[in-house]
Amino acid sequence: MVGTANPQLVFVHGIGGLRDAEAERQQWLRALATGVRAAGRAELVSALTQGWLADVRFADYSDLFNARGAQGGAPGGELDPSDEQVLSDLLKAMVDELAEQYPPDSGTRDARFIEQARHQLDAVSSDGRAQGVGESGRRLVAVTTTLLQLPGLRQGAQWAGGQAFALQLSQVARYLNRHGDRAALGAAIRSRVLEGLDPTRPLVVVSHSLGTVVAYEALHEYEGPVALWVTLGSPLALGGVVLQRLVPRPPSCPEGVGAWHNFWDRNDVVVGRPRLADWIAPSARGVKAQTAPVKSGGLWTHTATKYLEHAEVAGPIAEALLP
Structure with missing residues:
Protein backbone atom coordinates (compact mmCIF):
# COMPACT_ATOMS: atom_id res chain seq x y z
CA MET A 1 0.00 0.00 0.00
CA ASN A 66 -19.47 7.40 -31.76
CA ALA A 67 -16.98 9.92 -33.11
CA ARG A 68 -16.99 10.58 -36.85
CA GLY A 69 -14.62 8.09 -38.43
CA ALA A 70 -14.55 6.00 -35.24
CA GLN A 71 -12.53 2.81 -35.44
CA GLY A 72 -14.38 -0.04 -37.10
CA GLY A 73 -17.51 1.93 -37.88
CA ALA A 74 -19.43 1.85 -41.11
CA PRO A 75 -19.87 5.16 -42.95
CA GLY A 76 -23.10 7.12 -42.87
CA GLY A 77 -24.48 5.52 -39.71
CA GLU A 78 -25.09 2.20 -41.43
CA LEU A 79 -24.61 -1.27 -39.98
CA ASP A 80 -21.33 -2.85 -40.95
CA PRO A 81 -21.95 -6.24 -42.67
CA SER A 82 -19.27 -7.82 -40.47
CA ASP A 83 -21.40 -7.02 -37.40
CA GLU A 84 -24.68 -8.41 -38.67
CA GLN A 85 -24.35 -12.02 -37.50
CA VAL A 86 -23.48 -11.04 -33.92
CA LEU A 87 -26.28 -8.45 -33.89
CA SER A 88 -28.71 -11.05 -35.23
CA ASP A 89 -27.67 -13.51 -32.50
CA LEU A 90 -27.98 -10.82 -29.82
CA LEU A 91 -31.48 -9.87 -31.01
CA LYS A 92 -32.49 -13.53 -31.02
CA ALA A 93 -31.34 -13.86 -27.40
CA MET A 94 -33.32 -10.75 -26.48
CA VAL A 95 -36.43 -12.03 -28.24
CA ASP A 96 -36.09 -15.37 -26.43
CA GLU A 97 -35.93 -13.55 -23.08
CA LEU A 98 -38.94 -11.41 -24.00
CA ALA A 99 -40.93 -14.46 -25.06
CA GLU A 100 -40.47 -15.91 -21.57
CA GLN A 101 -42.08 -12.78 -20.13
CA TYR A 102 -44.82 -12.56 -22.78
CA PRO A 103 -45.49 -16.10 -24.10
CA PRO A 104 -47.00 -16.33 -27.58
CA ASP A 105 -50.10 -18.07 -26.22
CA SER A 106 -50.87 -15.15 -23.89
CA GLY A 107 -52.46 -13.29 -26.78
CA THR A 108 -51.28 -9.89 -25.58
CA ARG A 109 -50.26 -7.01 -27.82
CA ASP A 110 -46.68 -7.30 -26.54
CA ALA A 111 -46.59 -11.01 -27.33
CA ARG A 112 -47.69 -10.27 -30.91
CA PHE A 113 -44.85 -7.76 -31.36
CA ILE A 114 -42.37 -10.31 -30.04
CA GLU A 115 -43.60 -12.96 -32.45
CA GLN A 116 -43.42 -10.45 -35.30
CA ALA A 117 -39.80 -9.73 -34.38
CA ARG A 118 -39.05 -13.46 -34.30
CA HIS A 119 -40.50 -13.93 -37.79
CA GLN A 120 -38.42 -11.00 -39.05
CA LEU A 121 -35.27 -12.58 -37.57
CA ASP A 122 -36.13 -15.89 -39.21
CA ALA A 123 -36.32 -14.07 -42.55
CA VAL A 124 -32.85 -12.60 -41.99
CA SER A 125 -31.46 -16.07 -41.31
CA SER A 126 -33.21 -17.75 -44.22
CA ASP A 127 -32.73 -15.38 -47.11
CA GLY A 128 -31.53 -11.95 -45.95
CA ARG A 129 -28.06 -12.27 -47.45
CA ALA A 130 -29.51 -13.45 -50.73
CA GLN A 131 -31.34 -10.16 -51.18
CA GLY A 132 -28.30 -8.03 -51.96
CA VAL A 133 -25.86 -5.76 -50.19
CA GLY A 134 -27.37 -4.04 -47.17
CA GLU A 135 -30.58 -6.07 -47.11
CA SER A 136 -29.67 -8.02 -43.97
CA GLY A 137 -28.91 -4.77 -42.19
CA ARG A 138 -32.22 -3.27 -43.26
CA ARG A 139 -34.05 -6.36 -42.01
CA LEU A 140 -32.28 -6.20 -38.66
CA VAL A 141 -33.33 -2.56 -38.34
CA ALA A 142 -36.90 -3.72 -39.01
CA VAL A 143 -36.54 -6.10 -36.03
CA THR A 144 -35.33 -3.34 -33.71
CA THR A 145 -38.10 -1.06 -34.97
CA THR A 146 -40.65 -3.74 -34.06
CA LEU A 147 -39.12 -4.24 -30.61
CA LEU A 148 -39.37 -0.52 -29.93
CA GLN A 149 -43.16 -0.93 -30.04
CA LEU A 150 -42.83 -2.65 -26.64
CA PRO A 151 -43.51 -0.18 -23.83
CA GLY A 152 -40.41 -1.14 -21.86
CA LEU A 153 -38.11 -0.34 -24.76
CA ARG A 154 -40.05 2.57 -26.24
CA GLN A 155 -40.36 4.41 -22.93
CA GLY A 156 -36.70 3.87 -22.14
CA ALA A 157 -36.31 6.99 -24.32
CA GLN A 158 -32.80 6.02 -25.34
CA TRP A 159 -33.36 5.55 -29.06
CA ALA A 160 -35.00 7.78 -31.63
CA GLY A 161 -35.84 4.76 -33.77
CA GLY A 162 -34.90 1.27 -34.86
CA GLN A 163 -31.80 2.44 -36.74
CA ALA A 164 -30.31 4.09 -33.63
CA PHE A 165 -31.23 1.06 -31.51
CA ALA A 166 -29.56 -1.33 -33.97
CA LEU A 167 -26.43 0.81 -34.26
CA GLN A 168 -25.97 0.97 -30.51
CA LEU A 169 -26.61 -2.75 -30.05
CA SER A 170 -24.02 -3.38 -32.77
CA GLN A 171 -21.39 -1.89 -30.46
CA VAL A 172 -21.34 -5.32 -28.81
CA ALA A 173 -20.41 -6.88 -32.15
CA ARG A 174 -17.82 -4.21 -32.90
CA TYR A 175 -16.12 -4.76 -29.55
CA LEU A 176 -16.08 -8.57 -29.88
CA ASN A 177 -14.72 -8.51 -33.45
CA ARG A 178 -11.02 -9.42 -33.20
CA HIS A 179 -10.07 -8.73 -36.82
Missing part, protein backbone atom coordinates in the same frame (compact mmCIF):
# COMPACT_ATOMS: atom_id res chain seq x y z
CA VAL A 2 1.13 3.57 -0.62
CA GLY A 3 0.56 5.82 2.40
CA THR A 4 -3.10 6.43 3.17
CA ALA A 5 -4.24 6.83 -0.42
CA ASN A 6 -7.95 6.35 -1.04
CA PRO A 7 -9.17 3.19 -2.70
CA GLN A 8 -10.10 3.44 -6.38
CA LEU A 9 -13.66 3.06 -7.66
CA VAL A 10 -14.13 2.74 -11.43
CA PHE A 11 -17.47 2.79 -13.25
CA VAL A 12 -17.54 1.07 -16.67
CA HIS A 13 -20.52 1.91 -18.90
CA GLY A 14 -22.23 -0.09 -21.64
CA ILE A 15 -23.64 0.70 -25.07
CA GLY A 16 -24.91 4.14 -25.98
CA GLY A 17 -24.13 7.48 -27.54
CA LEU A 18 -21.50 10.03 -26.61
CA ARG A 19 -21.32 10.58 -22.87
CA ASP A 20 -20.47 13.41 -20.52
CA ALA A 21 -18.11 11.52 -18.21
CA GLU A 22 -18.35 13.91 -15.27
CA ALA A 23 -22.14 14.19 -15.47
CA GLU A 24 -22.49 10.41 -15.60
CA ARG A 25 -19.97 9.92 -12.79
CA GLN A 26 -22.20 12.10 -10.66
CA GLN A 27 -25.36 10.25 -11.76
CA TRP A 28 -23.89 6.86 -10.92
CA LEU A 29 -22.61 8.21 -7.58
CA ARG A 30 -26.04 9.60 -6.68
CA ALA A 31 -27.67 6.27 -7.51
CA LEU A 32 -25.03 4.44 -5.48
CA ALA A 33 -25.61 6.83 -2.58
CA THR A 34 -29.34 6.01 -2.73
CA GLY A 35 -28.50 2.32 -2.50
CA VAL A 36 -26.01 2.87 0.31
CA ARG A 37 -28.67 4.75 2.30
CA ALA A 38 -31.13 1.91 1.64
CA ALA A 39 -28.50 -0.52 2.93
CA GLY A 40 -28.50 1.29 6.27
CA ARG A 41 -25.18 3.06 5.82
CA ALA A 42 -26.37 6.65 5.54
CA GLU A 43 -23.28 7.83 7.41
CA LEU A 44 -21.19 6.92 4.34
CA VAL A 45 -23.19 8.94 1.80
CA SER A 46 -21.34 12.24 2.18
CA ALA A 47 -17.95 10.52 2.19
CA LEU A 48 -18.91 8.72 -1.02
CA THR A 49 -20.39 11.64 -2.94
CA GLN A 50 -17.74 14.15 -1.82
CA GLY A 51 -14.85 11.88 -2.80
CA TRP A 52 -13.55 11.28 0.73
CA LEU A 53 -14.25 7.54 0.68
CA ALA A 54 -12.72 6.74 -2.71
CA ASP A 55 -11.25 8.25 -5.85
CA VAL A 56 -14.07 7.72 -8.32
CA ARG A 57 -13.59 7.61 -12.09
CA PHE A 58 -16.07 7.07 -14.91
CA ALA A 59 -14.17 5.17 -17.61
CA ASP A 60 -15.59 6.76 -20.76
CA TYR A 61 -14.89 5.04 -24.08
CA SER A 62 -18.03 6.23 -25.85
CA ASP A 63 -16.14 8.47 -28.29
CA LEU A 64 -14.34 5.43 -29.71
CA PHE A 65 -17.70 4.15 -30.95
CA GLY A 180 -8.08 -5.80 -38.20
CA ASP A 181 -9.14 -2.39 -36.93
CA ARG A 182 -11.64 -4.03 -34.59
CA ALA A 183 -8.85 -5.63 -32.54
CA ALA A 184 -7.34 -2.17 -32.12
CA LEU A 185 -10.75 -0.82 -31.08
CA GLY A 186 -11.06 -3.38 -28.31
CA ALA A 187 -7.55 -2.68 -27.06
CA ALA A 188 -8.24 1.08 -27.00
CA ILE A 189 -11.46 0.56 -25.04
CA ARG A 190 -9.71 -1.60 -22.42
CA SER A 191 -6.96 1.02 -22.13
CA ARG A 192 -9.61 3.60 -21.20
CA VAL A 193 -10.72 1.36 -18.33
CA LEU A 194 -7.21 0.67 -17.05
CA GLU A 195 -5.58 4.07 -17.56
CA GLY A 196 -4.41 5.79 -14.40
CA LEU A 197 -5.07 2.84 -12.11
CA ASP A 198 -2.51 2.20 -9.38
CA PRO A 199 -2.04 -1.54 -8.78
CA THR A 200 -0.71 -0.83 -5.27
CA ARG A 201 -4.05 0.64 -4.18
CA PRO A 202 -7.36 -1.12 -3.53
CA LEU A 203 -9.68 -1.21 -6.53
CA VAL A 204 -13.42 -1.72 -6.86
CA VAL A 205 -14.90 -2.02 -10.37
CA VAL A 206 -18.61 -1.54 -11.12
CA SER A 207 -19.49 -2.44 -14.71
CA HIS A 208 -22.75 -2.44 -16.65
CA SER A 209 -24.00 -4.17 -19.81
CA LEU A 210 -21.28 -4.23 -22.50
CA GLY A 211 -19.04 -2.72 -19.83
CA THR A 212 -19.07 -6.08 -18.04
CA VAL A 213 -17.56 -7.69 -21.13
CA VAL A 214 -14.95 -4.93 -21.39
CA ALA A 215 -14.17 -5.21 -17.67
CA TYR A 216 -13.86 -9.01 -17.90
CA GLU A 217 -11.11 -8.70 -20.48
CA ALA A 218 -9.48 -5.62 -18.94
CA LEU A 219 -9.25 -7.25 -15.51
CA HIS A 220 -7.54 -10.25 -17.04
CA GLU A 221 -4.85 -7.75 -18.14
CA TYR A 222 -4.73 -5.81 -14.85
CA GLU A 223 -1.76 -6.58 -12.60
CA GLY A 224 -3.14 -5.37 -9.28
CA PRO A 225 -5.66 -6.80 -6.82
CA VAL A 226 -9.37 -6.06 -7.25
CA ALA A 227 -11.19 -6.10 -3.92
CA LEU A 228 -14.61 -6.34 -5.58
CA TRP A 229 -15.95 -6.58 -9.12
CA VAL A 230 -19.67 -5.88 -9.57
CA THR A 231 -21.46 -6.74 -12.82
CA LEU A 232 -24.89 -5.28 -13.56
CA GLY A 233 -27.19 -6.35 -16.39
CA SER A 234 -24.39 -8.47 -17.83
CA PRO A 235 -24.61 -10.30 -21.17
CA LEU A 236 -21.50 -12.38 -20.32
CA ALA A 237 -23.50 -15.61 -20.14
CA LEU A 238 -25.18 -15.20 -23.55
CA GLY A 239 -23.48 -18.33 -24.84
CA GLY A 240 -23.61 -18.12 -28.62
CA VAL A 241 -23.30 -14.32 -28.68
CA VAL A 242 -20.76 -13.29 -26.05
CA LEU A 243 -19.42 -16.17 -23.97
CA GLN A 244 -17.76 -18.02 -26.83
CA ARG A 245 -16.06 -14.84 -28.06
CA LEU A 246 -14.44 -13.81 -24.77
CA VAL A 247 -10.67 -13.57 -24.43
CA PRO A 248 -9.03 -15.37 -22.71
CA ARG A 249 -10.76 -18.69 -23.25
CA PRO A 250 -12.06 -20.82 -21.67
CA PRO A 251 -13.85 -18.13 -19.67
CA SER A 252 -12.79 -17.79 -16.04
CA CYS A 253 -12.89 -15.19 -13.28
CA PRO A 254 -9.90 -12.82 -13.55
CA GLU A 255 -7.19 -13.91 -11.13
CA GLY A 256 -6.84 -10.57 -9.34
CA VAL A 257 -10.52 -10.42 -8.34
CA GLY A 258 -11.16 -11.04 -4.64
CA ALA A 259 -14.96 -11.13 -4.91
CA TRP A 260 -17.38 -11.00 -7.84
CA HIS A 261 -21.03 -10.01 -7.36
CA ASN A 262 -23.36 -10.29 -10.36
CA PHE A 263 -26.87 -8.81 -10.31
CA TRP A 264 -29.69 -9.35 -12.77
CA ASP A 265 -33.23 -8.06 -13.07
CA ARG A 266 -35.89 -10.51 -14.21
CA ASN A 267 -37.23 -7.90 -16.64
CA ASP A 268 -33.83 -7.01 -18.11
CA VAL A 269 -33.90 -8.50 -21.60
CA VAL A 270 -30.18 -7.94 -22.23
CA VAL A 271 -28.90 -10.01 -19.35
CA GLY A 272 -27.89 -13.66 -19.33
CA ARG A 273 -29.32 -14.55 -15.97
CA PRO A 274 -28.06 -17.11 -13.37
CA ARG A 275 -26.18 -19.11 -16.00
CA LEU A 276 -23.19 -16.76 -15.62
CA ALA A 277 -22.10 -18.39 -12.37
CA ASP A 278 -22.23 -21.82 -13.99
CA TRP A 279 -20.64 -21.03 -17.35
CA ILE A 280 -17.64 -18.94 -16.27
CA ALA A 281 -15.12 -20.97 -14.30
CA PRO A 282 -13.72 -19.84 -10.95
CA SER A 283 -10.24 -18.37 -10.74
CA ALA A 284 -7.34 -20.45 -9.45
CA ARG A 285 -8.17 -19.01 -6.01
CA GLY A 286 -11.71 -20.32 -6.29
CA VAL A 287 -13.42 -16.95 -6.83
CA LYS A 288 -16.50 -17.08 -9.04
CA ALA A 289 -19.58 -14.99 -9.69
CA GLN A 290 -22.07 -14.82 -6.84
CA THR A 291 -25.32 -14.06 -8.64
CA ALA A 292 -28.42 -12.49 -7.10
CA PRO A 293 -31.67 -11.10 -8.54
CA VAL A 294 -33.02 -7.59 -7.99
CA LYS A 295 -36.41 -6.18 -8.85
CA SER A 296 -36.55 -2.66 -10.28
CA GLY A 297 -39.62 -0.54 -10.81
CA GLY A 298 -40.59 0.86 -14.19
CA LEU A 299 -40.73 -0.63 -17.64
CA TRP A 300 -37.09 -0.34 -18.75
CA THR A 301 -34.77 -1.93 -16.18
CA HIS A 302 -31.53 -2.10 -18.16
CA THR A 303 -29.86 0.98 -16.69
CA ALA A 304 -26.89 1.08 -14.34
CA THR A 305 -28.49 3.64 -12.04
CA LYS A 306 -31.56 1.47 -11.42
CA TYR A 307 -29.31 -1.39 -10.35
CA LEU A 308 -27.12 0.83 -8.14
CA GLU A 309 -30.13 2.10 -6.18
CA HIS A 310 -30.69 -1.36 -4.68
CA ALA A 311 -29.35 -1.92 -1.16
CA GLU A 312 -28.06 -5.37 -2.03
CA VAL A 313 -25.97 -3.90 -4.86
CA ALA A 314 -24.70 -0.77 -3.14
CA GLY A 315 -24.02 -2.21 0.32
CA PRO A 316 -21.12 -4.50 -0.69
CA ILE A 317 -19.57 -1.71 -2.79
CA ALA A 318 -19.49 0.64 0.19
CA GLU A 319 -18.11 -2.07 2.47
CA ALA A 320 -15.34 -2.86 -0.04
CA LEU A 321 -14.26 0.79 -0.04
CA LEU A 322 -13.90 1.04 3.73
CA PRO A 323 -10.37 0.89 5.19
